[in-house]
Amino acid sequence: MPFQTGLIGWPLGHSVSPAMHNAAFAALGLEGRYDALPVAPEEVAALVHSLPMRGYRGVNVTIPHKQAVMPLMDDLSDAARAIGAVNTVIVERFSKSLSAEAASNDLGNRFTVLRGDNTDWLGFLHPLEA
Template sequence: MIEIRGTTTLVGLLGWPTSHSLSPPMHNAGFAALGLDWAYVPLPVPPDRLADAVRGVAAAGFAGANVTIPHKQAVITLCDELDEVARRAGSVNTLVFDGGRVLGSSTDGDAVVSRIEAGGRRALVLGAGGAALAVAEALERAGAAVTVASRRDSGWPPSAGGFDILVNATPLKEELVVAPHARLQVVDLAYLQDGRDTALVAAARAAGCEAVVDGLDVLLAQGAASFARWTGRAAPTAAMRAALRAARP
């Protein structure tokens, strides 16, 4: 049980909805492992109240926040400053509140790139939201040739033929949109709370793909980077990983 006192430093998750997220138990386990009087709380915010919410948590003394669907692009206009990665990606998933200023950054893309070999590869990114933009930017920065496909495109669904990397940055979890082949490195940003593999991860494992990275791997990597931005401390990833496992039925 997390105890929140008058001395507790708060961070939160701005999204709509937030009930699906395993970020709260992951980050709270990290704070506990380092003996920090910090707490991470879900903050469900409908799109039309995002500006009020960002101003409110900053005014209330929060140290920062994560930003998730559907706010990663909309929150940009509410930031006083963007780091270079967020500016290039056009997406923000991490806020730091510093002296009344809202600082925006993105850890999504680098979390993906840290788990695969991207240089000189051809990558297909599925999605049109903030996470897809961040992943595409990071892959390009790492030397990959990137194609982004979304349901708004006339050629949907695309084929994985001719690609070396496949990244699902859509919310689709139980629908296999693109069939993987064995030569692919596959990354799925989505995850199922009940512990089952998503349809893409299951198909990638069955196909014997070169690498398979599931949504919890990505969540841990991006969360560890956010944790360090807020606290100035290296994230205790072993404790955070254990909390992710324990949080699933």
């Protein structure tokens, strides 16, 4: 079964991410799909909450939603907390590896957890180290 990933933002007409990621999946022989998911600010919460039901394993987040998705996450990485923004949402199957914060949230009978991370800083750090 092909895996689904994507990019949420508004607008997304300028983004080359879907073409780039889909070409990489094909070159690597991976059965995956990377979709553009343009979503207006007032609809971002509904889209994020629908990701597990729609079969997404994760999405990247771009402007203007990087801060708006933070409170929608069940768990945040240290980087996302420190930066104050999320650029990666991981849709993870419910597991025993929840952080103390996520474990204390009222997850009810859900089978997935939305984890927010920020990897933008890595793109800045590595060129500086070179």
